[in-house]
Amino acid sequence: MATTTQRVTTTVATPERVRPARSLWGDAWYTFTRDRLAMMGLFVLAFLVLAVIIGPYLYTGTQLIDFARSLEGPSPEHLMGTDDLGRDLLGRVLNGGRISIAVGLTAVFIAITLGTTVGAIAGYFGKLDNPLMRITDLFLSLPVLPLLLVLVYLFRETLKAIFGPELGIFLMIVFVIGILNWMPVARLVRASFLSLKQKEFVEAARCVGDGDGRIIFRHILPNSLSPVLVAATIGVGGAILTESTLSFLGLGFPSDVPTWGRLLFDAGNFIDIAPHWVIFPGLCIFVIVLSINFVGDGLRDALDPRRKI
Amino acid sequence: MGRYIARRLLIAVPTLLAISFVMYAILALAPIDPLSQFGADPRIPPEARDQIRHALGLDQPWPIRYLKWIQGMATGNFGYSFMSHSPVIELLLQRLPNTLAVVGVAYIVGFLIALPIGVFSAVRRNSIADHVFSTFAYFGFSVPTFFTGLVLIIIFSVKLHWLPFVYDSNLKINDFGSLVAQLRQSIMPIAVLGFFEAAVLTRYIRAEMLEHLPLDYVRTARAKGLLERFVVIRHVLRNSLIPVVTIIALGVPAIFGGAIVTEQVFHVPGIGELLVRSIFQGDTPVVTAVLMIFAVLVVAFNLLADVLYAALDPRIRYS
Numbered sequence: 001m002a003t004t005t006q007r008v009t010t011t012v013a014t015p016e017r018v019r020p021a022r023s024l025w026g027d028a029w030y031t032f033t034r035d036r037l038a039m040m041g042l043f044v045l046a047f048l049v050l051a052v053i054i055g056p057y058l059y060t061g062t063q064l065i066d067f068a069r070s071l072e073g074p075s076p077e078h079l080m081g082t083d084d085l086g087r088d089l090l091g092r093v094l095n096g097g098r099i100s101i102a103v104g105l106t107a108v109f110i111a112i113t114l115g116t117t118v119g120a121i122a123g124y125f126g127k128l129d130n131p132l133m134r135i136t137d138l139f140l141s142l143p144v145l146p147l148l149l150v151l152v153y154l155f156r157e158t159l160k161a162i163f164g165p166e167l168g169i170f171l172m173i174v175f176v177i178g179i180l181n182w183m184p185v186a187r188l189v190r191a192s193f194l195s196l197k198q199k200e201f202v203e204a205a206r207c208v209g210d211g212d213g214r215i216i217f218r219h220i221l222p223n224s225l226s227p228v229l230v231a232a233t234i235g236v237g238g239a240i241l242t243e244s245t246l247s248f249l250g251l252g253f254p255s256d257v258p259t260w261g262r263l264l265f266d267a268g269n270f271i272d273i274a275p276h277w278v279i280f281p282g283l284c285i286f287v288i289v290l291s292i293n294f295v296g297d298g299l300r301d302a303l304d305p306r307r308k309i
Numbered sequence: 310m311g312r313y314i315a316r317r318l319l320i321a322v323p324t325l326l327a328i329s330f331v332m333y334a335i336l337a338l339a340p341i342d343p344l345s346q347f348g349a350d351p352r353i354p355p356e357a358r359d360q361i362r363h364a365l366g367l368d369q370p371w372p373i374r375y376l377k378w379i380q381g382m383a384t385g386n387f388g389y390s391f392m393s394h395s396p397v398i399e400l401l402l403q404r405l406p407n408t409l410a411v412v413g414v415a416y417i418v419g420f421l422i423a424l425p426i427g428v429f430s431a432v433r434r435n436s437i438a439d440h441v442f443s444t445f446a447y448f449g450f451s452v453p454t455f456f457t458g459l460v461l462i463i464i465f466s467v468k469l470h471w472l473p474f475v476y477d478s479n480l481k482i483n484d485f486g487s488l489v490a491q492l493r494q495s496i497m498p499i500a501v502l503g504f505f506e507a508a509v510l511t512r513y514i515r516a517e518m519l520e521h522l523p524l525d526y527v528r529t530a531r532a533k534g535l536l537e538r539f540v541v542i543r544h545v546l547r548n549s550l551i552p553v554v555t556i557i558a559l560g561v562p563a564i565f566g567g568a569i570v571t572e573q574v575f576h577v578p579g580i581g582e583l584l585v586r587s588i589f590q591g592d593t594p595v596v597t598a599v600l601m602i603f604a605v606l607v608v609a610f611n612l613l614a615d616v617l618y619a620a621l622d623p624r625i626r627y628s
Contacts, residue, residue: 138331141324141611143603145566146584147332150596153588154339241453245570248455249585264455268574275463282456290451 028226031302038298041291048288052097060091074276081276083266093281096258100285103174103259104240110178111239112232115185116221122186123193124216133190140183148242151176152251169253173246177239185231192224226303233299237292244285260285314616321612328604329382330375336597337371382601388594392587397598400583407476408579412568415499419506420557426507427514431522432541442511449508454567458501458574465497472497476577498575502567506560513556517549551621558614562607 032038065087074081081089122132152172159168196202197220205219244261246252253262260281267277353361362368381388387397430439466474476494521527522545530540569581576582580599587595 138324138327141328141604141607142331143562143566143600143607145569146600146603149569149585149588150332150600151335154335237451244453245455248453249570249573251588261453264459268459271459271462272467275467278456278459278463282453282459286448286452286456289453290447293447293451 028299028302032298035298035301037294038301041294041298044287044291045295048097048284048291049101052094052101055094056091056098059094060088063087063091081274081280083263083274083277089263089277089280092258092263093260093284096260096263096281097284097288099170099253099257100240100243100259100261101288103170103177103243104236106170106174107177107181107239107243108232108235110174111181111235112185112228114178115182116189116228118182119186119189119191120193120216120221123190124197124212124220129190132186136183136186139180142180144180145242145245148176148180148246149249149251152246156251165254166257169257173243173252177242181235181238185228185235188227188231189224192227193220196220196223230296230300230303234293234296237289237296240285240292241289310619313619317612317615321608325604325608326379328608329379329601332600332604333375333378333597334371336593337374378597387598390587390595391592392590392595397594400595401580401598401602404578404580404583407577408565408568408572408581411495411498411571411577411579412502412564414495415502416506416557416561416564418499418503420510422503422507423510423514427511428518428541428546430511430515431518434519443515446508446511446515449504450512453570454501454505455570455574457504458497458571461497461501462574474575476575498571498577501571501574502564505567506564509560510553510557513553514549517552518545521545521549551618554621555614555618558610558617561610562603565603565606 083089083092118132118136122129122136155172155176156169159172162168163171197215202215202219205215210219243252243259244264247259247261248265248268250265252265253259255262255266263281264278264285267274267281271278359368367374378388385398387401389395390397390400393400426442430442433439462474465472471493473494474497476498527540527545530544531537535544565581568579569584571577572579572581573585580602583595584599586592587599
């Protein structure tokens, strides 16, 4: 990567640089802050996240239906213009961003939890390795996007009836994205468990009488977390994309929940008269995924011990 | 080698059966009645509904339906659409050429863009051009394809009026004019998918080239006085492309998935559009068949990737 060499030169140029305490995370942070693209991504990401968390309290715009003001382009009064019902788009984008980001985080949390559990069990307990990995392979062979569409369609009404329209759809989308994306994490965790359980420190831990649970959670798991963290970061971007794809195809959130994908879906019919309605939510998805990818790549470089001097 | 391929094939068949079983089970156990579309029609009396159910074989337990379905699939009988009452296979054959044309051309275009850019970026690592291309590659796979598609429509159809934004599938190519029309309506969907693929592949090709460039055999090639051009193309590129070939094979199912979105944006009547439409209509036989096609694609290209990898890289042991 481009950044590696920059880092090499800075470290080499100032070898006497004082670095008092060295810890894994301190080192990683040090490397990370020297990655310009990653830092830029982090700032943009932080800005977007703060904007959607705090934004809706400070600014809602006029969300009243007003046909006299429908489909207006950006103006000082409506910074992103209005939709077909004359509602302020910026307010809707801020509001919808909350749900898009929440979907991304929760879906990845499910995928990571599931993947880490399967990977850890498969890697640590040799007997379960083969069956669990066959299941992982099977899941990897599923056609993800078509299956997502079908699952959402099939279970939407039921979950809506149980949990209400908003929470029901949220749970379903998050769950479905989660169970179709845990496989790469399981493979990563299994691979590092397989190599780490042979190491001396694990043997030492067993000698002093640690049980399986303690060895797994205290000794091996913390050492295999960095690839998981990278996968999780990039996964959030992927999950946001998936949610917006579902919403864009009309199989995501209903129109009163203005996630970014849903806004694009609604805007699709007015593309010739109100292009601003497409541009702003689309840019939001693009910018957040891009910055997440930058941060993820920066993390990968920072956490990879082979790339360090 | 032959035994390796045979063994991979033997694994692929049960995988496919397991996937088909899982997908059929999901559809069969889902809380939505396949007859909900016309079953809910109050004009149809319950007896008639039972008759329809019986005629379609839906009164049998689903494992039996699955076995019959698999049996039918094996003999080329994919069932009948609930909506149009025509054989599913006919619908698929109508749609597949459109998808294959768009996806195939887009993939080739993507590769042809990615190959020179990836090689150039790796050779001129950290040059301004490399940074520009890498940034574009990042943009390419961070931007959702439906957004790229809509932006292209805004620019080229709405503002400039250069290109049509609805794909006309009835267009017959019989003279120069219709050929131009076909090209004009295919440019945007192909550009959207091709740009995305190019972005993904550029990164892989660049990364693989960078892995190989510092190796000893490259230094040897240079030391014996080969032109840099030949070192890069004959030695480094050939070795770097081995993993890229597998990436390309593994990526084919994903690009078919991406085609679902692109077909929806540009109204291309391909199998992706058929899937979305059938899902909304509750047309279970069509949905199952399209899902199965996607599953076959995934398994087949995984197999192809394994075999290609083994064939191209003599270091791989067939175990």
